[in-house]
Ligand SMILES: Cc1cc2nc3c(=O)[nH]c(=O)nc-3n(C[C@H](O)[C@H](O)[C@H](O)COP(=O)(O)OP(=O)(O)OC[C@H]3O[C@@H](n4cnc5c(N)ncnc54)[C@H](O)[C@@H]3O)c2cc1C
């Protein structure tokens with residue numbers, strides 16, 4: 001897997017569009033071709049206010065690149081920082097640091113992508129770089145399903161408002177496993193853990209998960225983003241991840257702290 005720490009740049013908000021209730025697609029113009037080498041799974045630390053509150057920037061996954069100098073994120077307003085970001089009008093200047101962290105290792109062979117809720121942010125970017133055979137998306141309800149146009153998507157919703165009535169794991173029975181050599185999973189810890197337990201054993205070593213943890217710095221200094229490692233001790237989400245081989249995580253300890 002590749003890791004990087006990109007520059008800290010002033011950018012301009014080029015687009016701010018509400019694509020689902022409370023979910024925004026935001027495009028930043030970067031005044032230079034600095035994101036061309038970004039990998040799917042890498043993230044940006046986005047300044048949400050220039051003043052002292054909130055103190056830290058907010059980590060958001062790169063959802064796609066546009067042309068030479070634009071980068072997109074998709075985020076949900078869940079608290080103070082993301083709410084402030086949601087109200088930034090087009091033309092606002094702010095600072096972003098990135099690309100940061102380790103992205104997906106883009107291996108050859110067929111891929112299965114599995115996303116839960118907003119965990120699907122960035123899967124379209126990944127699909128554009130690999131041989132994507134199938135995408136499974138799950139959410140509580142249809143208004144939490146991110147659109148992934150042009151991809152072979154199967155959906156499940158907990159309230160039955162779209163696709164299969166149930167959980168994303170209920171879709172695993174529809175997968176043509178012989179075509180799959182790589183799996184990417186992104187979503188809440190409980191969902192990722194349930195997926196890992198149910199995929200064929202031969203694919204466990206070929207499964208990469210995109211992790212999330214509360215972050216401070218975003219580049220390995222504050223130790224605020226620890227995840228339990230299978231080898232004992234901890235991994236840092238921001239520099240060992242966010243994309244981590246599923247086999248490197250101690251799922252029992254992680255699930256215990258984040259259900
Ligand atoms: C590497 C990485 C990539 C991410 N990519 C995306 C993305 O593409 N789109 C998106 O919508 N969100 C993404 N997140 C989550 C996003 O960073 C948080 O939702 C955001 O920081 C919340 O900030 P806030 O000030 O709005 O909320 P706060 O007021 O700080 O908290 C509100 C709620 O969100 C939870 N929360 C806060 N920060 C995080 C965090 N870092 N991870 C998980 N939960 C958190 C809190 O526990 C609380 O329940 C990502 C997180 C990480 C670590």
Ligand code: FES
Pocket residue numbers: 214215216217218219220221222223224225236237238239
């Ligand atoms: S966020 Fe500071 S070490 Fe990871």
